[in-house]
Amino acid sequence: MKYSREQINQLLNRGQRPLWLAGADLSGVDLQGLDLSQARLLRANLNGADLRKANLCRADLTYANLSQADLSEAQLIETWLSGANLQQANFSHANLEKADLSRTVASEANFGGANLSQANLSESNLCGVNLGEANLRQANLTEANLQQANLSAADLYQAILREADLNKANLAQANLEDTNLELAVMPDGTVNVENEK
Numbered sequence: 001m002k003y004s005r006e007q008i009n010q011l012l013n014r015g016q017r018p019l020w021l022a023g024a025d026l027s028g029v030d031l032q033g034l035d036l037s038q039a040r041l042l043r044a045n046l047n048g049a050d051l052r053k054a055n056l057c058r059a060d061l062t063y064a065n066l067s068q069a070d071l072s073e074a075q076l077i078e079t080w081l082s083g084a085n086l087q088q089a090n091f092s093h094a095n096l097e098k099a100d101l102s103r104t105v106a107s108e109a110n111f112g113g114a115n116l117s118q119a120n121l122s123e124s125n126l127c128g129v130n131l132g133e134a135n136l137r138q139a140n141l142t143e144a145n146l147q148q149a150n151l152s153a154a155d156l157y158q159a160i161l162r163e164a165d166l167n168k169a170n171l172a173q174a175n176l177e178d179t180n181l182e183l184a185v186m187p188d189g190t191v192n193v194e195n196e197k
Contacts, residue, residue, distance in 0.1 A: 005030050018059075027065075074160075102140075 002025040018038035057077045063133040067087040086106035107127045122142040152172045
């Protein structure tokens with residue numbers, strides 16, 4: 001079912017919390033600044049939606065389509081995004097602390113300046129993604145595809161990149177202190193056998 005901003009506002013004003021919108025069509029809808037915390041948006045279509053500064057903390061967006069959506073400065077703390085389509089989405093300066101982004105397809109997405117500390121991005125396709133100046137402290141990027149990703153000036157302190165593919169990635173000025181790079185494919189194409197930085 002296709003929803004408009006007005007219909008979502010009516011549901012919120014009635015005190016319907018959390019919102020149950022599994023499979024809903026919210027493509028292209030302006031949801032900027034709305035409180036959608038704990039919303040159930042499993043498999044929802046949010047393609048091209050405007051979610052700037054929206055509160056999506058602890059929301060369930062598992063397998064949702066957020067391709068080309070704008071989530072800049074949005075709050076997504078402990079949000080479930082596992083298996084979601086995040087291609088070309090904008091998460092610049094968003095807060096995704098402890099969010100589950102495992103097995104997502106996020107190629108060419110923008111996470112510039114975002115907080116992804118303790119987030120789970122394992123087994124995700126992050127090819128060509130912008131993670132410049134992102135906070136990835138203690139994030140799990142095990143087996144993630146980071147080919148041609150921009151990680152310049154990113155904070156990867158104690159992050160896990162075990163078996164990640166960093167071929168042709170930009171790690172200029174990235175903080176790799178205590179980062180686990182065991183068996184990762186490095187930017188030059190070599191495999192890091194002994195967890196060396």
